[in-house]
Amino acid sequence: MIRLSQEHLQIIRTHAESTYPDECCGIILGYLGTEGKIVLEIMPTENVWNTEAAAEFPGERTAESKKRQYAIAPEVMLKTQREARVSEARRGSEVRSLNIIGIFHSHPDHPAIPSECDRLYAWQGYSYIIVSVQNGKAGELQSWSLDDTHQFQAEAIENIK
Template identity: 85%
Template structure:
């Protein structure tokens, strides 16, 4: 389970709508507790997917655009991880949008996901953010739905 505030959820939806028709992305900072992951901050990031980034991934994704792919710059991930550690926090998840698709992980999402993170996907239909779901990897590297609980 991951716990997020209404403000966090609104930040994700607003970022997704502002980037549409491309995929948005961002990082979720927080901590692990006995009741699950608790978000403290949601950080929208730039989607840096391009043909150079695509070339680093196996397969035929080099022609796909930001409308179907996202990437967070490695230097942003590293900087965020260091800043989070300084604040006694962790990166607990990643969020991104699926323009004109369901909030269900793609095969590419699964292949490049990291164990232990929550992956929140928001469906954006015709520019309007809708369904929002969280997913996490199981021991067989398959996504399982993860409950989202609102915190005040």
């Protein structure tokens, strides 16, 4: 399960609508709690998919544009992880360091279901939130995580205040 606020969901939806008809992407920061992943920050990022990014991911889809692919710059991921580890999350008497716990992206004019490319490049342990954007308007939003056989399974989303 992944737990996040309405504000977090709105940040994802707004970013997805602002980048349409291209895919948006971003980083989900939080920690693993006793009741699943707890989201504390949503960080929209630039979709840097280009021919250089495509070269890192060989395959039949590499020639496609940002309308069907996304990439987060590796230096952004590294910088975010370093900064998150020194940040502290306070929940009651608990103090935890933050981590990247997931990635979000949009599927313009397609369902919020992971593609084969999404699966091939996903990392176990992360949540993958996908929002469908139909004609520029954010709609269905689902979270997914990889099982032990590297297949996506739906992950429950719980709204927290």
